Amino acid sequence: MSPTVLPPRPGPAPRAAYVPDPRDRLAVATSIPFVVIHLAALVPVTPSVSRPVAYAQNNVVNTVRLLEAMRASSVRRIVFSSSATVYGTPQRLPITEDDPVSAQSNPYGATKVAAEAFMAVYHNLHGFDVTVLRYFNPYGPNELCEPETHAVPNMVQAALAGRPIPVYWKGVQIRDFIYVEDLAKAHVAVLPLEGLNYFNVGTGTGVSINEILDAIRGILGRPLRVDDLGERPGDVPAYYASSARLTAATGWKSEVGLVEGLRRTVAYYQARQG
Numbered sequence: 001m002s003p004t005v006l007p008p009r010p011g012p013a014p015r016a017a018y019v020p021d022p023r024d025r026l027a028v029a030t031s032i033p034f035v036v037i038h039l040a041a042l043v044p045v046t047p048s049v050s051r052p053v054a055y056a057q058n059n060v061v062n063t064v065r066l067l068e069a070m071r072a073s074s075v076r077r078i079v080f081s082s083s084a085t086v087y088g089t090p091q092r093l094p095i096t097e098d099d100p101v102s103a104q105s106n107p108y109g110a111t112k113v114a115a116e117a118f119m120a121v122y123h124n125l126h127g128f129d130v131t132v133l134r135y136f137n138p139y140g141p142n143e144l145c146e147p148e149t150h151a152v153p154n155m156v157q158a159a160l161a162g163r164p165i166p167v168y169w170k171g172v173q174i175r176d177f178i179y180v181e182d183l184a185k186a187h188v189a190v191l192p193l194e195g196l197n198y199f200n201v202g203t204g205t206g207v208s209i210n211e212i213l214d215a216i217r218g219i220l221g222r223p224l225r226v227d228d229l230g231e232r233p234g235d236v237p238a239y240y241a242s243s244a245r246l247t248a249a250t251g252w253k254s255e256v257g258l259v260e261g262l263r264r265t266v267a268y269y270q271a272r273q274g
């Protein structure tokens with residue numbers, strides 16, 4: 001379905017409200033935002049394998065609670081943080097939004113597919129305006145996951161500490177690394193959209209882990225030690241996005257190139273280390 005864009009509204013600008021717990025129906029109802037940007041989730045993939053109930057409860061059931069709380073108020077628009085994981089192993093590259101959503105190999109991915117399905121239900125049944133953003137590989141400053149499972153912060157932190165950098169598949173895996181500020185801007189760009197929209201948010205360029213290592217090496221100006229961890233079963237060898245649909249609908253484009261994004265990321269972790 002092609003998205004339609006609302007004309008600018010007269011009157012006050014849309015308000016944003018931070019609701020720390022989406023189960024709190026009163027907080028959702030009384031904050032009366034114009035749109036909910038729903039980022040909350042249990043995110044690390046590996047623990048989802050041993051905690052499927054907790055992930056389903058938090059990422060799916062609590063998302064439905066949020067949608068119900070919105071229905072009870074006047075809020076009818078939501079932007080939902082989904083993931084490239086919904087595509088599973090892609091049949092072709094770049095991945096477009098018309099490619100099929102696939103069977104998942106871990107509970108985290110299944111929660112994203114299920115939550116997307118509920119977004120569509122609330123559009124079809126209750127007329128919600130829904131934009132699903134399928135993030136590719138976000139990176140940048142302020143990534144503070146514990147334990148850290150994402151490639152870029154792990155590589156940068158190991159490089160800065162002089163530790164060997166863990167690398168699977170000899171670094172040939174290809175991903176689409178999207179700088180966090182570009183990703184954030186995509187959320188702003190879609191705020192005026194009506195209907196039910198699905199967008200990939202990536203750069204459109206596949207980058208190998210070895211290219212990331214080369215860039216970090218160049219930024220630090222010294223050799224890096226690599227710990228070759230061999231093959232990791234279950235990894236998708238390559239994926240990257242076409243975000244042409246998002247660009248056509250909103251004008252959004254990723255702006256921060258890989259080396260500049262990594263330079264800012266390295267500077268952030270250097271400052272944190274003191």
Ligand SMILES: NC(=O)c1ccc[n+]([C@@H]2O[C@H](COP(=O)([O-])OP(=O)(O)OC[C@H]3O[C@@H](n4cnc5c(N)ncnc54)[C@H](O)[C@@H]3O)[C@@H](O)[C@H]2O)c1
Nearest residue numbers: 020021022039040041042043058062081082083135137138
């Ligand atoms: N980081 C990635 O690589 C990536 C990729 C694709 C999609 N996403 C999605 O983007 C969103 C944000 O991810 P992130 O990387 O910033 O992860 P994050 O863990 O830093 O942020 C998620 C936040 O949600 C909060 N949260 C979880 N359940 C909650 C609840 N019931 N009530 C209130 N707060 C709750 C957590 O405390 C945490 O602060 C998530 O929906 C995630 O699935 C992330």
